[in-house]
Amino acid sequence: MARAATTTDAFNAVAEPRRRQIIDVLAGGECPVNDLVDALGLAQPQVSKHLRVLREVGAVDVRNDGRQRLYRLNGHALKPIHDWVKQYERTWSERFEALDDVLEELTEEEN
Amino acid sequence: MARAATTTDAFNAVAEPRRRQIIDVLAGGECPVNDLVDALGLAQPQVSKHLRVLREVGAVDVRNDGRQRLYRLNGHALKPIHDWVKQYERTWSERFEALDDVLEELTEEEN
DNA sequence: TTGACACATACCCATATGGGAATATGATTG
DNA sequence: CAATCATATTCCCATATGGGTATGTGTCAA
Numbered sequence: 001m002a003r004a005a006t007t008t009d010a011f012n013a014v015a016e017p018r019r020r021q022i023i024d025v026l027a028g029g030e031c032p033v034n035d036l037v038d039a040l041g042l043a044q045p046q047v048s049k050h051l052r053v054l055r056e057v058g059a060v061d062v063r064n065d066g067r068q069r070l071y072r073l074n075g076h077a078l079k080p081i082h083d084w085v086k087q088y089e090r091t092w093s094e095r096f097e098a099l100d101d102v103l104e105e106l107t108e109e110e111n
Numbered sequence: 112m113a114r115a116a117t118t119t120d121a122f123n124a125v126a127e128p129r130r131r132q133i134i135d136v137l138a139g140g141e142c143p144v145n146d147l148v149d150a151l152g153l154a155q156p157q158v159s160k161h162l163r164v165l166r167e168v169g170a171v172d173v174r175n176d177g178r179q180r181l182y183r184l185n186g187h188a189l190k191p192i193h194d195w196v197k198q199y200e201r202t203w204s205e206r207f208e209a210l211d212d213v214l215e216e217l218t219e220e221e222n
Numbered sequence: 223t224t225g226a227c228a229c230a231t232a233c234c235c236a237t238a239t240g241g242g243a244a245t246a247t248g249a250t251t252g
Numbered sequence: 253c254a255a256t257c258a259t260a261t262t263c264c265c266a267t268a269t270g271g272g273t274a275t276g277t278g279t280c281a282a
Contacts, residue, residue: 002237003114003269004127015126016115016240020195027198033259046241048260067249067258075202082200084131085193087138091186113267114239127270144229157271159230178228178279224282231276239267246261252254 007056010077019050026060026073033069118167121188129153130161137171137184144180
């Protein structure tokens with residue numbers, strides 16, 4: 001089997017830096033393809049193809065406006081990523097480490 | 112250009128579900144390869160290859176123990192993913208939506 | 223030393239990728 | 253209708269993938 005398709009899920013779609021860039025730009029609000037082309041400094045077909053991937057995983061929505069197509073972020077598609085990675089926040093977060101210390105102290109006091 | 116290597120960064124490494132599974136298992140504590148083989152129901156060479164990818168992006172550490180190699184999670188490598196995706200939490204979180212409402216009300220009161 | 227065990231690496235292969243370039247589609251304007 | 257603008261799709265290609273299978277490497281036991 002080959003690598004999973006980029007359109008398989010948000011994890012795969014977002015592994016590509018250009019697509020994260022697109023999402024970052026769209027975070028600033030709805031915007032047409034050409035604005036993204038300018039923002040990314042990438043050729044238009046490439047941008048359209050990345051947008052297609054993002055659409056297929058539900059990370060963006062489109063709407064027609066004259067000859068333009070306005071893309072909008074749908075961050076909800078990113079929730080599974082957040083949910084998964086959040087479990088590991090304690091691994092690096094000082095806040096969580098501090099919490100762990102406190103809990104350990106409490107446990108020791110009990111004994 | 113082809114797709115970025117899985118070893119490019121944590122985003123790419125973690126796009127593969129098996130590798131997320133491995134991380135999930137290792138969250139329970141240090142463990143030898145064979146335990147992962149059993150847990151994933153995957154052939155041993157495949158597991159070793161996935162572990163190599165995780166090692167190259169720094170998501171796991173290894174340590175020799177007799178004829179075994181004990182792998183341990185290094186969640187710090189996942190921080191960039193968390194940092195990036197966290198920005199979009201407001202998109203789906205009701206808590207953030209409520210906060211947005213409050214901020215909007217305050218702005219209106221000022222005017 | 224010879225097995226046996228735990229693990230890593232090498233090789234084969236079908237497959238999808240992302241960029242480049244050309245072209246198609248669809249809406250607007252003249 | 254023709255020309256133009258905004259975007260999508262198609263084709264080409266080098267490349268790395270992930271699983272399967274076979275084999276290499278290092279450690280321990282008899």
